[in-house]
Amino acid sequence: MLINFLCIKCLFLQLSFHFIFVPLIPSQVLPPYAGSQGEWNLLHESIGISAMHMQLLHDNRVIMFDRTDFGQSNLSLSSGRCRFDPYDTVLHTDCTAHSILYDVATNAYRPLMVQTDTWCSSGSVLPNGTLVQSGGYNDGDHVVRTFTPCDDDQCDWIELPQHLSERRWYATNQILPDGRIIIIGGRRQFNYEFYPKSDEDLSFPQTFMLHFLLETRDYAENNLYPFVHLLPDGNLFIFANTRSILFDYKQNKVLKEYPEIPGADPRNYPSTGSSVLLPLDERNGSTSVQAEIMICGGAQNASFALATQGVFIRAISTCGRLVVSHANPSWVMEEMPLPRVMGDMILLPNGDVIIINGAQLGTAGWELARGPMTRPIIYRPSEQTSRRFSVMEPSTRPRMYHSSAIFNPHIYYNFTNVVYPTDLSLEAYSPPYLSAEYATVRPKILSLNETIGYKATFQVRFSVEEYLSAGVVSVRLIAPSFTTHSFGMNQRMVVLKILEVSHVTSYVYHLAAVAPSTAEIAPPGYYLLFVVHAEIPSSGMWVKME
Ligand SMILES: *[C@@H]1O[C@H](CO)[C@@H](O)[C@H](O)[C@H]1NC(C)=O
Ligand SMILES: *[C@@H]1O[C@H](CO)[C@@H](O)[C@H](O)[C@H]1NC(C)=O
Ligand SMILES: *[C@@H]1O[C@H](CO)[C@@H](O)[C@H](O)[C@H]1NC(C)=O
Numbered sequence: 001m002l003i004n005f006l007c008i009k010c011l012f013l014q015l016s017f018h019f020i021f022v023p024l025i026p027s028q029v030l031p032p033y034a035g036s037q038g039e040w041n042l043l044h045e046s047i048g049i050s051a052m053h054m055q056l057l058h059d060n061r062v063i064m065f066d067r068t069d070f071g072q073s074n075l076s077l078s079s080g081r082c083r084f085d086p087y088d089t090v091l092h093t094d095c096t097a098h099s100i101l102y103d104v105a106t107n108a109y110r111p112l113m114v115q116t117d118t119w120c121s122s123g124s125v126l127p128n129g130t131l132v133q134s135g136g137y138n139d140g141d142h143v144v145r146t147f148t149p150c151d152d153d154q155c156d157w158i159e160l161p162q163h164l165s166e167r168r169w170y171a172t173n174q175i176l177p178d179g180r181i182i183i184i185g186g187r188r189q190f191n192y193e194f195y196p197k198s199d200e201d202l203s204f205p206q207t208f209m210l211h212f213l214l215e216t217r218d219y220a221e222n223n224l225y226p227f228v229h230l231l232p233d234g235n236l237f238i239f240a241n242t243r244s245i246l247f248d249y250k251q252n253k254v255l256k257e258y259p260e261i262p263g264a265d266p267r268n269y270p271s272t273g274s275s276v277l278l279p280l281d282e283r284n285g286s287t288s289v290q291a292e293i294m295i296c297g298g299a300q301n302a303s304f305a306l307a308t309q310g311v312f313i314r315a316i317s318t319c320g321r322l323v324v325s326h327a328n329p330s331w332v333m334e335e336m337p338l339p340r341v342m343g344d345m346i347l348l349p350n351g352d353v354i355i356i357n358g359a360q361l362g363t364a365g366w367e368l369a370r371g372p373m374t375r376p377i378i379y380r381p382s383e384q385t386s387r388r389f390s391v392m393e394p395s396t397r398p399r400m401y402h403s404s405a406i407f408n409p410h411i412y413y414n415f416t417n418v419v420y421p422t423d424l425s426l427e428a429y430s431p432p433y434l435s436a437e438y439a440t441v442r443p444k445i446l447s448l449n450e451t452i453g454y455k456a457t458f459q460v461r462f463s464v465e466e467y468l469s470a471g472v473v474s475v476r477l478i479a480p481s482f483t484t485h486s487f488g489m490n491q492r493m494v495v496l497k498i499l500e501v502s503h504v505t506s507y508v509y510h511l512a513a514v515a516p517s518t519a520e521i522a523p524p525g526y527y528l529l530f531v532v533h534a535e536i537p538s539s540g541m542w543v544k545m546e
């Protein structure tokens with residue numbers, strides 16, 4: 001059923017997953033997406049708020065929020081509650097919601113209460129399943145907010161004022177192997193900090209300088225929402241505009257600078273492209289795990305300045321791949337079939353990458369883009385070069401600035417007299433592998449170990465009508481991302497080593513797999529586990545790594 005646009009992540013929850021059907025031959029490399037182009041479904045004409053940020057939680061609910069100083073949203077807070085905020089730049093008394101909790105199973109949602117401004121903030125889920133959101137703007141820029149899932153629909157945001165050492169507006173977060181969160185950068189912040197603080201003693205430095213962010217900011221001081229990925233060696237890959245480093249955050253040391261991405265066009269806000277860490281593959285053992293980054297799209301260097309004068313130039317159509325675990329890697333560039341700025345890159349359970357949302361012309365920022373790019377593209381990293389990209393079915397709705405979900409290109413909720421009215425709809429996209437013709441090869445997980453330790457052998461029982469061979473079965477873990485401004489923070493996939501697949505009875509099979517070897521490969525916490533058979537994924541089931 002669905003792949004929520006807002007959060008394509010929701011797709012991972014869904015009940016059925018398919019792919020293309022061309023007669024399947026075991027071990028054969030499947031052709032690119034040729035037949036079905038997937039399907040769009042409108043889940044709600046309006047969810048009442050603009051979903052600028054979102055995160056899938058382990059109870060299959062998606063938390064979404066925008067900023068609080070947009071004026072009234074289209075959704076009232078429950079039980080007559082209101083916010084009183086003397087610092088709000090638009091409304092001091094506001095009885096509307098700016099956050100919701102959406103239930104994927106029932107398609108229902110309820111309003112949540114945010115007190116201070118969450119505009120352009122960041123987040124990560126702690127190993128225990130609590131979402132930690134950090135920063136924002138104005139009275140919210142030093143605030144940490146937590147949200148812990150509950151069964152009784154009573155839980156809401158908890159705000160922790162002054163929990164950040166610095167103002168964090170457009171920062172990037174990454175969950176670390178020890179369960180802490182690193183919070184990097186933000187507008188005019190050339191530093192990073194941790195949550196929770198490692199030392200209660202405030203005389204100990206709480207903020208650590210990162211000169212790289214000072215060096216990479218553009219003429220307008222932008223290199224916002226830097227792309228950050230935790231690598232298997234425990235260091236961070238940090239990319240800002242065109243440059244990138246291998247960074248040891250423990251020693252506050254740049255270990256290496258990678259070559260600049262070719263093309264001289266920046267890739268971070270407002271030139272918003274996107275980035276993923278391609279699947280970490282442990283099938284050949286933990287020592288050979290390669291780490292490869294892929295960055296796609298963005299806006300040309302001159303785009304922002306031109307767009308403010310009403311000239312909208314073509315977005316970037318290149319992607320670059322860099323094997324950051326190699327000693328001297330260089331970028332391998334590829335051309336997307338279509339240009340795109342503000343495209344979200346999401347790892348699909350079969351290891352493909354979908355690039356969705358965004359525009360063909362202009363740049364990120366209020367009113368600065370044109371030419372909605374309504375067609376997603378799917379990229380198959382291991383295909384032959386010429387066969388990697390496939391163009392999918394378009395959505396009927398433009399999804400532009402602030403649409404990691406929902407399209408909202410304006411500062412406020414403007415429904416009339418603008419080129420792209422604020423759209424509060426929630427749409428789901430189902431990739432081709434969900435189409436009914438793959439039902440017979442789609443596996444279904446029957447049972448599994450819900451808590452798994454590092455390097456542990458664990459069991460999964462699954463059924464499949466038409467079993468091809470053990471050679472086309474894989475087991476994959478996905479950490480769902482905190483998505484905003486086209487970047488999925490904390491998103492990662494680990495492909496596990498399978499020890500054996502055995503036939504149990506009729507359609508039922510049993511497999512033994514080895515859990516990720518280290519917390520650097522898979523930080524502790526909740527993951528969606530998928531069994532993938534002939535590139536057709538099962539529905540995801542939650543497991544906890546600890
Ligand atoms: C928002 O609410 C107003 C007033 O109730 C309504 O007219 C409008 O259609 C709503 N817009 C959306 C996009 O839901
Ligand atoms: C997770 O840990 C945080 C920080 O210690 C705490 O606030 C939260 O309540 C915990 N969540 C759960 C589900 O125990
Ligand atoms: C982008 O343009 C600015 C202003 O013209 C220039 O200073 C800067 O070097 C350019 N950036 C890149 C990455 O070429």
Ligand SMILES: *[C@@H]1O[C@H](CO)[C@@H](O)[C@H](O)[C@H]1NC(C)=O
Pocket residue numbers: 281283284288
């Ligand atoms: C695993 O090893 C096999 C045989 O050497 C090789 O063909 C394959 O590409 C390797 N896969 C990964 C993910 O390293």
Ligand SMILES: *[C@@H]1O[C@H](CO)[C@@H](O)[C@H](O)[C@H]1NC(C)=O
Pocket residue numbers: 367410412413414417418
């Ligand atoms: C959007 O609405 C706000 C508040 O009503 C208004 O100030 C602003 O000019 C509108 N924006 C556009 C682009 O029309």
Ligand SMILES: *[C@@H]1O[C@H](CO)[C@@H](O)[C@H](O)[C@H]1NC(C)=O
Pocket residue numbers: 448449451452456457458459
């Ligand atoms: C997985 O679950 C099975 C069945 O409940 C149990 O026997 C086994 O010990 C578990 N394995 C691990 C690694 O927890």
